[in-house]
Amino acid sequence: xxxxxxxxxxxxxxxxxxxxxxxxxxxxxxxxxxxxxxxxxxxxxxxxxxxxxxxxxxxxxxxxxxxxxxxxxxxxxxxxxxxxxxxxxxxxxxxxxxxxxxxxxxxxxxxxxxxxxxxxxxxxxxxxxxxxxxxxxxxxxxxxxxxxxxxxxxxxxxxxxxxxxxxxxxxxxxxxxxxxxxxxxxxxxxxxxxxxxxxxxxxxxxxxxxxxxxxxxxxxxxxxxxxxxxxxxxxxxxxxxxxxxxxxxxxxxxxxxxxxxxxxxxxxxxxxxxxxxxxxxxxxxxxxxxxxxxxxxxxxxxxxxxxxxxxxxxxxxxxxxxxxxxxxxxxxxxxxxxxxxxxxxxxxxxxxxxxxxxxxxxxxxxxxxxxxxxxxxxxxxxxxxxxxxxxxxxxxxxxxxxxxxxxxxxxxxxxxxxxxxxxxxxxxxxxxxxxxxxxxxxxxxxxxxxxxxxxxxxxxxxxxxxxxxxxxxxxxxxxxxxxxxx
Amino acid sequence: xxxxxxxxxxxxxxxxxxxxxxxxxxxxxxxxxxxxxxxxxxxxxxxxxxxxxxxxxxxxxxxxxxxxxxxxxxxxxxxxxxxxxxxxxxxxxxxxxxxxxxxxxxxxxxxxxxxxxxxxxxxxxxxxxxxxxxxxxxxxxxxxxxxxxxxxxxxxxxxxxxxxxxxxxxxxxxxxxxxxxxxxxxxxxxxxxxxxxxxxxxxxxxxxxxxxxxxxxxxxxxxxxxxxxxxxxxxxxxxxxxxxxxxxxxxxxxxxxxxxxxxxxxxxxxxxxxxxxxxxxxxxxxxxxxxxxxxxxxxxxxxxxxxxxxxxxxxxxxxxxxxxxxxxxxxxxxxxxxxxxxxxxxxxxxxxxxxxxxxxxxxxxxxxxxxxxxx
Numbered sequence: 001x002x003x004x005x006x007x008x009x010x011x012x013x014x015x016x017x018x019x020x021x022x023x024x025x026x027x028x029x030x031x032x033x034x035x036x037x038x039x040x041x042x043x044x045x046x047x048x049x050x051x052x053x054x055x056x057x058x059x060x061x062x063x064x065x066x067x068x069x070x071x072x073x074x075x076x077x078x079x080x081x082x083x084x085x086x087x088x089x090x091x092x093x094x095x096x097x098x099x100x101x102x103x104x105x106x107x108x109x110x111x112x113x114x115x116x117x118x119x120x121x122x123x124x125x126x127x128x129x130x131x132x133x134x135x136x137x138x139x140x141x142x143x144x145x146x147x148x149x150x151x152x153x154x155x156x157x158x159x160x161x162x163x164x165x166x167x168x169x170x171x172x173x174x175x176x177x178x179x180x181x182x183x184x185x186x187x188x189x190x191x192x193x194x195x196x197x198x199x200x201x202x203x204x205x206x207x208x209x210x211x212x213x214x215x216x217x218x219x220x221x222x223x224x225x226x227x228x229x230x231x232x233x234x235x236x237x238x239x240x241x242x243x244x245x246x247x248x249x250x251x252x253x254x255x256x257x258x259x260x261x262x263x264x265x266x267x268x269x270x271x272x273x274x275x276x277x278x279x280x281x282x283x284x285x286x287x288x289x290x291x292x293x294x295x296x297x298x299x300x301x302x303x304x305x306x307x308x309x310x311x312x313x314x315x316x317x318x319x320x321x322x323x324x325x326x327x328x329x330x331x332x333x334x335x336x337x338x339x340x341x342x343x344x345x346x347x348x349x350x351x352x353x354x355x356x357x358x359x360x361x362x363x364x365x366x367x368x369x370x371x372x373x374x375x376x377x378x379x380x381x382x383x384x385x386x387x388x389x390x391x392x393x394x395x396x397x398x399x400x401x402x403x404x405x406x407x408x409x410x411x412x413x414x415x416x417x418x419x420x421x422x423x424x425x426x427x428x429x430x431x432x433x434x435x436x437x438x439x440x441x442x443x444x445x446x447x448x449x450x451x452x453x454x455x456x457x458x459x460x461x462x463x464x465x466x467x468x469x470x471x472x473x474x475x476x477x478x479x480x481x482x483x484x485x486x
Numbered sequence: 487x488x489x490x491x492x493x494x495x496x497x498x499x500x501x502x503x504x505x506x507x508x509x510x511x512x513x514x515x516x517x518x519x520x521x522x523x524x525x526x527x528x529x530x531x532x533x534x535x536x537x538x539x540x541x542x543x544x545x546x547x548x549x550x551x552x553x554x555x556x557x558x559x560x561x562x563x564x565x566x567x568x569x570x571x572x573x574x575x576x577x578x579x580x581x582x583x584x585x586x587x588x589x590x591x592x593x594x595x596x597x598x599x600x601x602x603x604x605x606x607x608x609x610x611x612x613x614x615x616x617x618x619x620x621x622x623x624x625x626x627x628x629x630x631x632x633x634x635x636x637x638x639x640x641x642x643x644x645x646x647x648x649x650x651x652x653x654x655x656x657x658x659x660x661x662x663x664x665x666x667x668x669x670x671x672x673x674x675x676x677x678x679x680x681x682x683x684x685x686x687x688x689x690x691x692x693x694x695x696x697x698x699x700x701x702x703x704x705x706x707x708x709x710x711x712x713x714x715x716x717x718x719x720x721x722x723x724x725x726x727x728x729x730x731x732x733x734x735x736x737x738x739x740x741x742x743x744x745x746x747x748x749x750x751x752x753x754x755x756x757x758x759x760x761x762x763x764x765x766x767x768x769x770x771x772x773x774x775x776x777x778x779x780x781x782x783x784x785x786x787x788x789x790x791x792x793x794x795x796x797x798x799x800x801x802x803x804x805x806x807x808x809x810x811x812x813x814x815x816x817x818x819x820x821x822x823x824x825x826x827x828x829x830x831x832x833x834x835x836x837x838x839x840x841x842x843x844x845x846x847x848x849x850x851x852x853x854x855x856x857x858x859x860x861x
Binding site for chain 2: 102104105106148149151155159160162163178180182183184185186188189190191192194195197198199202215218238241242243244284285286287288289291292295344345346347348373376377378411412413414415416417418419420424428431432433435436437438439440442443444445446447458459
């Protein structure tokens with residue numbers, strides 16, 4: 001780690017005020033990790049601008065000083081994307097203004113630090129909500145959601161973050177402020193919004209984001225179906241999708257998850273002897289909705305469901321969801337650390353993959369709890385463990401590696417909504433060809449030719465052409481912020 | 487032609503500095519700006535469905551596969567590909583994605599960029615990029631898929647794509663309602679459509695002349711498709727009765743709307759914020775007032791109006807260009823008679839970032855130079 005540069009600290013303080021620049025080790029510790037357990041990376045400076053102009057001034061200052069930086073929202077990311085080692089951490093959580101709401105066109109312009117559910121709360125009076133709903137939605141920020149292209153249970157029907165961003169203004173790493181997309185008409189040129197959303201902080205910093213708001217559904221029906229085998233639950237998932245019914249959410253939890261939830265304060269009344277439960281939500285137009293509910297119930301029974309419970313009121317609905325939304329918290333009770341993994345497989349491969357995950361976890365003697373977005377094949381195999389125990393940590397990492405390789409082997413992806421960050425870097429070579437990774441590097445170089453924004457994340461540096469031409473990235477790598485896959 | 491041959495052709499073109507015009511089935515060769523290329527690269531023979539797993543609702547096909555072939559394969563499994571470009575299903579998957587042409591179902595089922603899960607493409611330097619994947623949710627790495635879709639071949643030649651399918655609805659019905667085409671009435675119509683408690687599968691406004699050509703009478707008509715289970719469809723139709731006297735229309739109207747225009751027509755899209763759809767429509771109609779053959783249609787939900795004028799010597803393109811430049815909104819030009827391109831400014835990929843992207847993916851401007859203002 002490089003020593004903080006005192007002139008840089010002074011210059012940053014002159015922009016944002018002394019209180020908003022942290023450089024003492026004791027203060028920086030609070031920013032040494034994100035939602036990925038087992039890693040502690042300490043930035044050398046953390047700076048927290050409070051306005052858009054301050055963000056631009058800070059980024060320009062960092063450009064002038066040729067210093068790498070890592071943008072950070074709420075720090076809830078699960079792939080280590082917000083970890084900053086020996087570089088500047090740029091915190092954006094003070095930019096909390098909802099700039100404008102256009103209820104007629106169902107659009108809102110927000111600053112990056114606006115918390116996901118705060119936006120929904122502010123637009124409830126118009127009968128609208130912001131659809132992407134990651135589990136961390138009560139604390140995570142829209143800026144972070146944009147960086148990671150975050151998902152959530154309701155993305156099955158409503159789409160991920162990218163499907164809800166129509167335009168944005170960003171400051172590029174060199175300090176240039178630019179806008180992409182079109183909030184008031186068609187997007188005619190290249191899809192720069194599509195490039196920026198999900199770029200994990202490597203393409204610059206969003207200053208404002210124009211998002212779509214979803215009309216609140218007229219009616220909602222929530223069901224819990226319980227199964228004596230994962231296989232029959234997976235068959236029910238396929239049958240529902242094949243029927244042309246697009247649920248708002250279609251979530252699966254396996255036996256270890258059910259038991260963890262039921263043993264916790266978040267107990268939702270899930271049957272503890274079930275091998276799997278499906279939490280199914282249908283929403284939208286009231287007309288005919290109950291016919292779809294009846295169809296889903298029938299499809300679940302045909303697939304082998306022991307029972308299907310339809311929530312009778314909002315209280316029951318909230319309770320059924322609580323178990324799902326707090327499943328990670330419930331697992332946290334069991335073990336000091338929890339890896340919340342993320343991978344995607346073709347839906348038809350779910351039964352076989354879940355069976356193999358079970359075999360892998362037995363082989364490595366680790367506790368895997370599966371709670372995931374079954375409707376789109378987005379797995380979350382979670383492993384509770386003690387990161388202080390080197391033997392257990394090694395077994396957990398080996399099991400995770402095999403699970404990821406399994407998902408790649410069946411034609412899946414290494415991440416559906418958490419991003420690559422640091423955690424998944426090592427798998428990028430297995431998922432993509434070297435020419436494809438080089439093309440990704442090329443795209444990054446358009447936005448950040450010096451590779452100073454979130455250096456060393458997303459694409460392994462060794463796969464970039466002309467890699468020697470980027471001294472700042474090389475320096476960052478030498479400092480340990482970049483961990484190219486071996 | 488397969489990917490290896492395309493790589494060879496691209497590399498050779500680059501060495502010789504001889505740009506290529508990329509073509510699919512050749513149904514719409516006049517589309518887009520004139521390309522400064524003598525050579526051509528045809529994907530018409532590179533066809534075929536590579537992989538189709540109905541249970542996954544995903545399909546992978548070579549770029550030259552015609553949409554009609556995909557429709558036949560997917561219908562057999564009760565599924566469909568929600569890509570419905572203007573011009574019909576004779577075109578190829580690759581061309582539809584390269585141009586990102588969105589048809590009448592786009593508001594409900596997504597724009598082409600939302601439908602594509604992964605693409606294989608060959609860059610202007612002859613590199614084969616395999617972006618995205620075959621799963622329906624994927625955030626691994628930077629998104630090259632959405633970048634190349636809609637880039638009109640200027641960032642790479644799409645050789646293969648994986649797309650998301652949908653199950654055919656249990657029931658679908660289409661109705662047509664005569665509507666007042668006055669500006670404020672259309673603004674109100676757009677608001678009312680958006681306020682419905684359901685999302686129509688499609689809602690397209692047709693000018694009187696277009697409605698007449700489609701046998702729907704000579705006044706401005708709103709054509710709406712609703713879908714779902716039987717009870718849902720009945721309930722949706724009941725709510726649509728408030729829009730006026732609805733009459734049932736055969737479902738083939740949706741392909742007839744798309745094929746009514748001739749391939750050699752000028753076609754422009756006008757768009758701005760959806761609540762001002764009436765203003766968009768009024769501007770588009772005014773621009774072609776007096777042109778007997780002009781057709782106008784549009785999506786009130788998306789705030790887009792599209793003007794179609796068959797190529798004819800009598801069209802005053804200068805007038806169209808002036809109307810477009812006076813329009814306070816976004817113009818997307820699909821097609822013009824060749825000499826007319828000189829009269830308009832249409833350079834949506836000429837901003838610094840887009841130019842830099844083009845320079846990375848096709849540094850010698852081998853692929854479709856001129857299109858989108860990309861040199």
